[in-house]
Amino acid sequence: MIIQLKKNITLKQKEKILNQLEKISIPARPLQTNFKEYIVGIPKTEFDLRQIGNLPGIDDIHRVSDSYKMVSKKWKLHNTVIDLGGNIRIGTDELAIMSGPCAIESESQIESIVEHLLKNNVRIMRGGVYKPRSSPYSFRGLGIEGLKLFYKHCSQNGIKVITEVMQVSQVEKMLDFVDIFQVGARNSQNFNLLDVLGQVDKPVMIKRGISGTIDELLYSAEYVFSSGNEKILLCERGIRTFEKATRNTLDLSAIPVLKEKTHLPVIVDPSHGVGIRKHVPQMALAGVISGADGVIMEIHETPEKAFSDGQQSLYYEQATKLYDELREIKLLSNRFGYS
Ligand code: PEP
Ligand code: MN
Numbered sequence: 001m002i003i004q005l006k007k008n009i010t011l012k013q014k015e016k017i018l019n020q021l022e023k024i025s026i027p028a029r030p031l032q033t034n035f036k037e038y039i040v041g042i043p044k045t046e047f048d049l050r051q052i053g054n055l056p057g058i059d060d061i062h063r064v065s066d067s068y069k070m071v072s073k074k075w076k077l078h079n080t081v082i083d084l085g086g087n088i089r090i091g092t093d094e095l096a097i098m099s100g101p102c103a104i105e106s107e108s109q110i111e112s113i114v115e116h117l118l119k120n121n122v123r124i125m126r127g128g129v130y131k132p133r134s135s136p137y138s139f140r141g142l143g144i145e146g147l148k149l150f151y152k153h154c155s156q157n158g159i160k161v162i163t164e165v166m167q168v169s170q171v172e173k174m175l176d177f178v179d180i181f182q183v184g185a186r187n188s189q190n191f192n193l194l195d196v197l198g199q200v201d202k203p204v205m206i207k208r209g210i211s212g213t214i215d216e217l218l219y220s221a222e223y224v225f226s227s228g229n230e231k232i233l234l235c236e237r238g239i240r241t242f243e244k245a246t247r248n249t250l251d252l253s254a255i256p257v258l259k260e261k262t263h264l265p266v267i268v269d270p271s272h273g274v275g276i277r278k279h280v281p282q283m284a285l286a287g288v289i290s291g292a293d294g295v296i297m298e299i300h301e302t303p304e305k306a307f308s309d310g311q312q313s314l315y316y317e318q319a320t321k322l323y324d325e326l327r328e329i330k331l332l333s334n335r336f337g338y339s
Contacts, residue, residue, distance in 0.1 A: 198227020
């Protein structure tokens with residue numbers, strides 16, 4: 001059960017609601033987010049809504065039978081729109097495109113990519129400065145100094161930054177240089193990190209775990225929401241299956257399923273999803289027609305020289321063609337109206 005509280009609720013009224021919940025044996029937890037105040041109740045048995053519904057200070061009250069509550073679609077009238085400022089929103093009729101290298105490698109690379117994005121009217125740049133690598137001997141990113149350069153060039157050009165945060169200790173120092181925190185597949189169930197990201201007022205994109213289920217992804221989002229941050233994006237980036245011909249198996253069916261279960265925007269990552277440059281465009285397009293609100297993709301000025309994930313990074317010309325195709329497909333997807 002989700003109880004939405006009135007903006008001007010008094011402490012006394014809140015206490016009264018909590019007391020009443022205790023009286024009818026519903027464990028409850030107050031929740032203050034960056035948008036609103038709630039009380040989340042977890043009833044163990046059926047109950048009569050009128051026992052609480054009439055109390056002063058309540059804006060609205062919803063039964064949510066899903067085991068995740070705040071991220072469920074069952075209580076929210078409209079889908080969540082993430083407003084990044086500068087007229088950049090995710091979760092609208094317009095496709096959100098996030099494009100950039102796997103890892104930030106140098107200042108000249110940032111300049112080159114920013115120029116490419118500006119030419120193509122792409123407003124969000126991706127790029128890791130803390131890289132989770134399977135081998136410790138691989139390039140692990142430029143760290144906070146790289147992030148500062150990344151953010152400087154982007155913010156000067158009206159471009160928003162999405163980058164991966166790997167551990168709790170990085171959150172605070174990254175905060176001023178990030179527009180969206182990315183939680184990588186390997187950290188999808190790092191509950192300490194999710195808790196801390198629930199306490200910042202910056203959007204968080206959570207990637208699906210390498211062998212994570214759709215429900216597990218929703219639970220991870222519930223961690224962030226229930227710690228106070230409503231600005232959450234979910235990302236399908238492929239899961240590990242028995243198939244070896246592709247890097248991962250991009251689970252396109254997760255997209256409509258997620259769109260049905262949650263009000264949060266869903267992003268598709270075809271780069272890690274298939275892992276083969278040649279097939280990235282088609283999988284990106286398939287993701288959008290499946291209902292994705294946005295695409296995150298890897299590009300590189302010279303993919304064969306990339307420090308990481310060059311094999312799945314698009315050349316600029318390929319990316320330019322794809323942006324146009326993606327926007328066209330999004331119009332179709334909106335028109336068909338499946339999600
Ligand atoms: C990435 O975005 O470069 C990345 C490491 O992604 P994932 O966590 O999905 O593997
Ligand atoms: Mn990558």
